[in-house]
Amino acid sequence: MEKFVAGLNRKRMASGVLFCDDEDRVLLVEPSYKPEWEIPGGSVDENEAPWATATRELTEELGMKRDLGRLLVVDYVFPQDAWPEAVMFIFDGGILTQSEVDAMEFVDGEILSAGFYDLAEARKRLAPRLARRVEAALQALRQGTTALCEHGHRVA
Template identity: 85%
Template structure:
């Protein structure tokens, strides 16, 4: 916008950056293992969750994804992690959220319905096993979420590395 052009909210907003966002849910069992899901569309595993749609709050995304991927209707707990992810290769920068899903039993997981074909399986894994299945930045984010659960706090991360 040149100095001679009048200011307008539309022009200002059009020039703002857009960030990709995603939200996931951390479920644990009574042995402090985390629930991971095996996607049908890639090799790396995930926690339940997904991309935030336009005009959707991250907590609404997490709830929607639980229903779509696992056939679950559950209230979310508190926010555990906010992670700023740097741009890389063809991916733009992003802000990722993890919410507390609480604890599940093996019976709860056995009753899960993979309703949309996006998820092939789900299971509990300790952090060492999770690191083998997750991309490193998500493994770090999950570890940060477990730390947040233990400490009763919210953790800030950059690319999965805890900063606060």
């Protein structure tokens, strides 16, 4: 059994949180370590549940404690270049006000700024795969569903 378990495939995972404002704009964060913007979130640590990751990352990145809503997206990401395959999750963070964003504390230095952007503006700032994932999350939020995606493209 140990040999079987040792031979099982390992996948990397990450979790993000979709926040919107009352105008249906999406909260994006500007990382200090790369040019593309992100939604709040990050990599799942060993022995950590994806929803626990999302909650932890909100505290680490934004100084925010907030309960998560439902799962909006599960995205299988193909291996690419040096990156192994992955499973990405997006959870509903609910509605934020501009004053809540203004009160955010970028405590770990990983995030430089945060702001609300409509989908067209978000597409300009996000990596294409994440832009597609965010669009699927917005659709799932409106439809009351969970979107299944492959490399950011919604599947049946």
